[in-house]
Amino acid sequence: MRLDYLTIFPEFFDVLGISLLGKAVDNGIVDIHAHDLRTWTHDRHRTVDDTPCGGGAGMVMKPDPWGEAFDDLLGADPDPSVHVVIPTPSGTPFRQDDAAQLSHADRIVFCCGRYEGIDHRVIDYASEHWSVHELSLGDYVLNGGEVAALAMTEAIVRLVPGVLGNPESLSEESYSQDQEGLLEYPVYTRPASWRGWDVPEVLMSGHHGHIAQWRREQSRELTRRRRPDLLTDE
Numbered sequence: 020m021r022l023d024y025l026t027i028f029p030e031f032f033d034v035l036g037i038s039l040l041g042k043a044v045d046n047g048i049v050d051i052h053a054h055d056l057r058t059w060t061h062d063r064h065r066t067v068d069d070t071p072c073g074g075g076a077g078m079v080m081k082p083d084p085w086g087e088a089f090d091d092l093l094g095a096d097p098d099p100s101v102h103v104v105i106p107t108p109s110g111t112p113f114r115q116d117d118a119a120q121l122s123h124a125d126r127i128v129f130c131c132g133r134y135e136g137i138d139h140r141v142i143d144y145a146s147e148h149w150s151v152h153e154l155s156l157g158d159y160v161l162n163g164g165e166v167a168a169l170a171m172t173e174a175i176v177r178l179v180p181g182v183l184g185n186p187e188s189l190s191e192e193s194y195s196q197d198q199e200g201l202l203e204y205p206v207y208t209r210p211a212s213w214r215g216w217d218v219p220e221v222l223m224s225g226h227h228g229h230i231a232q233w234r235r236e237q238s239r240e241l242t243r244r245r246r247p248d249l250l251t252d253e
């Protein structure tokens with residue numbers, strides 16, 4: 020899987036060389052390239068923004084640098100197997116299903132905007148050539164797309180075979196299908212007693228059936244309290 024990031028702050032993506040994703044890069048499972056969008060500017064000030072047509076506050080990212088970056092990175096031939104992900108506050112919510120689908124992609128290009136966003140014709144042009152996903156990280160406002168791209172990257176790449184040491188852990192996670200789409204149950208480790216708090220006895224019983232039942236009950240109760248929207252049968 021090749022991941023490209025178009026951004027005016029490429030250093031944001033230096034962290035992808037650390038930890039699990041770093042190992043995935045070292046193992047050749049993932050190939051990461053961050054690009055400074057100003058590479059595709061030609062004026063002395065390396066300008067990437069301009070005033071919004073129709074007025075309004077702030078600045079908008081000019082289309083030209085994005086178009087020239089696309090030309091260099093992707094060429095002009097349409098290829099629906101290339102996924103262009105555009106983090107935006109107005110996008111569809113990024114969810115585990117999106118991460119699962121994108122984990123099968125061979126190529127993903129993240130377009131990280133700043134200012135008040137990217138000239139919409141960039142999205143229109145990209146949509147004619149590649150598979151475009153305008154995605155929101157959540158209902159809160161960030162200053163740009165980089166943090167969202169990092170979060171999406173981790174959610175996507177950890178699902179790629181060979182990246183996680185223990186793929187079994189994927190099936191027991193919140194939002195996973197095996198977890199019936201419920202929130203994950205509380206987890207514990209040693210010591211059995213810590214600052215007056217004990218590990219629930221059932222988890223120390225060695226009775227796998229009772230433990231599984233307790234975990235199911237905990238997941239349902241936690242989901243009922245925190246995320247009733249995830250419950251389908253109520």
Ligand SMILES: COc1ccc(Cn2ccc3ccc(-c4cc(N)[nH]n4)cc32)cc1
Binds near residue numbers: 155159
């Ligand atoms: C019109 O409202 C706004 C328009 C742009 C911005 C700043 N900004 C510029 C590019 C960009 C890309 C993604 C996001 C973002 C994504 C999520 N879930 N929150 N915020 C924010 C972004 C703020 C607000």
